[in-house]
Amino acid sequence: MSLPTHIPVLLKETVGALSIQPGGRYIDCTVGGGGHAAAIMERSSPGGQLLGIDADPEAVKAARDGLAAYGSSVLIVNDNFANLEAICIKHDFLPVNGILFDLGLSSLQLASSGRGFSFQQDAPLDMRFDPGQKLTAADIVNDYSESELARIIREYGEESYSYRIARRIIAGRPIKTTLGLARVVEGAIGPRKGRIHPATRTFQALRIAVNNELGNLETAIKQAVNLLGYDGRLVVVSYHSLEDRIVKRLWQQESKDCICPLDVPVCRCQHTARLRIINRKVITPSVAEVEANPRARSARLRAAERIITEDEWRESTERLSFLGDINPGGWRKPIILREVLGVSSAPFQ
Numbered sequence: 001m002s003l004p005t006h007i008p009v010l011l012k013e014t015v016g017a018l019s020i021q022p023g024g025r026y027i028d029c030t031v032g033g034g035g036h037a038a039a040i041m042e043r044s045s046p047g048g049q050l051l052g053i054d055a056d057p058e059a060v061k062a063a064r065d066g067l068a069a070y071g072s073s074v075l076i077v078n079d080n081f082a083n084l085e086a087i088c089i090k091h092d093f094l095p096v097n098g099i100l101f102d103l104g105l106s107s108l109q110l111a112s113s114g115r116g117f118s119f120q121q122d123a124p125l126d127m128r129f130d131p132g133q134k135l136t137a138a139d140i141v142n143d144y145s146e147s148e149l150a151r152i153i154r155e156y157g158e159e160s161y162s163y164r165i166a167r168r169i170i171a172g173r174p175i176k177t178t179l180g181l182a183r184v185v186e187g188a189i190g191p192r193k194g195r196i197h198p199a200t201r202t203f204q205a206l207r208i209a210v211n212n213e214l215g216n217l218e219t220a221i222k223q224a225v226n227l228l229g230y231d232g233r234l235v236v237v238s239y240h241s242l243e244d245r246i247v248k249r250l251w252q253q254e255s256k257d258c259i260c261p262l263d264v265p266v267c268r269c270q271h272t273a274r275l276r277i278i279n280r281k282v283i284t285p286s287v288a289e290v291e292a293n294p295r296a297r298s299a300r301l302r303a304a305e306r307i308i309t310e311d312e313w314r315e316s317t318e319r320l321s322f323l324g325d326i327n328p329g330g331w332r333k334p335i336i337l338r339e340v341l342g343v344s345s346a347p348f349q
């Protein structure tokens, strides 16, 4: 059976938000089948470079095959994006002009037999992006306590019947396969009423827990800000509100000059903004895109731009004082530095 190809979601919007420059350096933290990566390479030609990361060795193989035409301009590594900074240091790939996260799982993973991501086909309860990792969904389903299971299903699946499902799972142990689990969940909360299968939220919750998706995202987003050069763009496409909330919260902090609690009269945090949020309202797919690719329906895109901090500006003005027409040590808006350096900031398209 041939596997479906993964159609990159919000492709035009993503490359627009990354504001890709010819000769630029980009990181695709979730390279998957390489759809977004190929578009980045096309736009950054001539001279563009891309570092692609994926935790799944099958995705890495697909990306290496799909992007082979770009030769040594593309480097694909099999790693977790939680190690983003270490990966960039190891490969001497920093600073960068843009970083992309297209979260969740690909159509290839969903359709791949034996990975256990979907209840559309029977498979062992696995759900690991990285098959080298020890923890599987079967471990959580068969070994965790009722309260811990209920917490995972409630928090990561936003499922209101979490306790009922957890109780049925405990009673139904051992549960070894996807269809076995789907039947237990259906038995706990009844058959499908709307568009969504009753087991959808429980499967999402287990996948998030197995792969520590929220923890890894938080770690990686913090590191990504450190890797961006001035004007560099950070773009995240997320597929549920838990991921989106993490991105929104971290970016709100990073875009403020002070993050002291409101009742502190004088700033003590010394925090300075490093990001400018580009779209306050998330970008979502068009009706036409969702019709052509139903997987896109829950996608939401956020983009931000790295700005220079006061300290970085001081350091740069000292280095650039030989130019004469700027005031060393004086704080000016980042735009002035852009003019001095002749770096253009392409408009968001």
Ligand SMILES: C[S@@+](CC[C@H](N)C(=O)[O-])C[C@H]1O[C@@H](n2cnc3c(N)ncnc32)[C@H](O)[C@@H]1O
Pocket: 006, 007, 008, 009, 029, 030, 031, 032, 033, 034, 035, 036, 037, 053, 054, 055, 056, 059, 079, 080, 081, 082, 102, 103, 104, 105, 106, 129, 216
């Ligand atoms: C939605 S797919 C990306 C598809 C890709 N943009 C394309 O156009 O083909 C998400 C990918 O991210 C990978 N992934 C998820 N979490 C990861 C992590 N923490 N580290 C590295 N890769 C991860 C998955 O294995 C999957 O291949």
